[in-house]
Amino acid sequence: MTQILEILQGIRPESDFSASSDFIADGMLDSFDMVTLVSTLDRMYGISIDGVDIVPEHFRNLDTIASLVGKYGIRP
Amino acid sequence: MNFAFRRKRISGLLAIVPASERSFLEEMRNFNFPESRSLKLMQVMGYDKHRLVRADVCVSDLAVFGLQHLFDSDMLKPDEIDAIVLVTQSPDHFIPPTSNIIQGRLKLKQDMLCVDINQGCAGFVIGMIHAFLLLEQESIRKVVLINADVISHKTSPKDRNSYPLIGDAASVTVIERDAEDTLIHANVRMDGTRREALVIPAGGFRLPSSTETAVLEDVGDNNLRAKDHLRMDGTAVFNFVQTEVPPMIESLLGAAGIPMEAVDWFLFHQPNRFMLQKLADKMKVPSEKMPSNIVENFGNSGGVTIPLAIAFNLGRRLQAERFRVCLAGFGVGLSWASMLMPLGGLRFCKLIEIPD
Numbered sequence: 001m002t003q004i005l006e007i008l009q010g011i012r013p014e015s016d017f018s019a020s021s022d023f024i025a026d027g028m029l030d031s032f033d034m035v036t037l038v039s040t041l042d043r044m045y046g047i048s049i050d051g052v053d054i055v056p057e058h059f060r061n062l063d064t065i066a067s068l069v070g071k072y073g074i075r076p
Numbered sequence: 077m078n079f080a081f082r083r084k085r086i087s088g089l090l091a092i093v094p095a096s097e098r099s100f101l102e103e104m105r106n107f108n109f110p111e112s113r114s115l116k117l118m119q120v121m122g123y124d125k126h127r128l129v130r131a132d133v134c135v136s137d138l139a140v141f142g143l144q145h146l147f148d149s150d151m152l153k154p155d156e157i158d159a160i161v162l163v164t165q166s167p168d169h170f171i172p173p174t175s176n177i178i179q180g181r182l183k184l185k186q187d188m189l190c191v192d193i194n195q196g197c198a199g200f201v202i203g204m205i206h207a208f209l210l211l212e213q214e215s216i217r218k219v220v221l222i223n224a225d226v227i228s229h230k231t232s233p234k235d236r237n238s239y240p241l242i243g244d245a246a247s248v249t250v251i252e253r254d255a256e257d258t259l260i261h262a263n264v265r266m267d268g269t270r271r272e273a274l275v276i277p278a279g280g281f282r283l284p285s286s287t288e289t290a291v292l293e294d295v296g297d298n299n300l301r302a303k304d305h306l307r308m309d310g311t312a313v314f315n316f317v318q319t320e321v322p323p324m325i326e327s328l329l330g331a332a333g334i335p336m337e338a339v340d341w342f343l344f345h346q347p348n349r350f351m352l353q354k355l356a357d358k359m360k361v362p363s364e365k366m367p368s369n370i371v372e373n374f375g376n377s378g379g380v381t382i383p384l385a386i387a388f389n390l391g392r393r394l395q396a397e398r399f400r401v402c403l404a405g406f407g408v409g410l411s412w413a414s415m416l417m418p419l420g421g422l423r424f425c426k427l428i429e430i431p432d
């Protein structure tokens with residue numbers, strides 16, 4: 001979880017991701033941020049997140065992102 | 077819808093791009109985003125350089141320049157052209173058809189067919205299908221397929237979703253009957269219920285352009301655009317491509333009885349590097365077989381990106397060599413289309429620049 005939080009803070013340093021339960025509704029992540037995040041997660045964990053999984057529901061909070069990478073056998 | 081064609085081939089291909097090159101690093105400050113975020117996106121999406129025409133350059137200018145180049149270099153004779161199929165979303169005028177304008181400006185013969193097709197990113201494959209259908213007629217021996225767009229005229233320079241990606245370009249593809257018993261497979265899908273994913277809301281008869289539709293608005297994503305400008309729902313388009321394209325290719329290759337490994341090149345529409353890499357991963361296609369370098373060098377020019385990818389990546393190799401290629405276009409409409417065909421032995425295959 002800490003690694004994911006660090007990546008998110010790197011993408012949007014002005015946002016406090018630990019204080020939000022819905023990054024999308026709170027305007028902290030847009031579609032291009034999701035792309036940047038996926039690209040970083042792919043590289044960091046040596047995976048390729050399926051394109052059909054790149055939808056807002058999987059990027060609402062730390063738990064949903066952790067669950068997404070969990071599909072690829074990663075336990076962040 | 078599946079198609080099969082026999083004894084048809086591409087005999088020459090020319091891509092035309094504006095000489096004027098713009099850089100994302102220079103344009104970055106126009107966008108309402110911190111530079112650090114834009115720089116990250118630059119790496120992922122492949123934003124770098126793109127080619128845009130001057131404000132007074134239209135589709136017929138690019139097409140006439142390209143065709144005149146072919147006439148002057150004796151690659152094509154004006155009287156050989158029996159049909160012009162123009163695929164564009166940015167016609168010179170609503171009336172008359174831009175294909176007629178091209179015919180008139182070049183003083184081509186009257187005994188021919190000119191037709192405009194309004195299609196975008198799937199427009200190369202759809203144009204090829206129309207050309208093949210025309211070639212079923214005895215009277216038509218050579219079709220010139222022109223794909224051309226100057227969509228920069230309808231894109232907000234303050235819209236980071238679209239502006240860094242778009243490019244203006246044209247291509248001229250000569251299509252004729254093949255003496256060999258070539259078999260070409262194609263398929264097309266359409267879904268107009270998702271038409272709003274890529275749209276220019278104003279400027280047609282539904283919502284004519286006015287001072288009101290020209291006003292730049294922040295539509296909630298920090299990008300400024302007017303109703304006169306291209307609006308792209310990036311998330312919807314991305315998911316459409318990832319969901320629909322892999323099964324379409326599987327169906328195409330299945331109909332042809334050709335395994336994925338037997339395809340030499342996957343020459344797909346070029347929306348951005350990230351989307352293509354995700355497609356290649358999902359389809360388990362080595363990325364070196366699926367070029368994704370058009371957006372970073374020229375921008376996304378809609379239906380022109382496939383012929384541009386062919387000319388840029390294979391170029392003169394196609395004069396001497398022959399490959400089995402899988403083409404796929406997907407976007408505006410929504411429309412998605414693919415084609416499996418042999419490609420090679422071309423009389424010409426190159427890229428030229430139109431000066432400012």
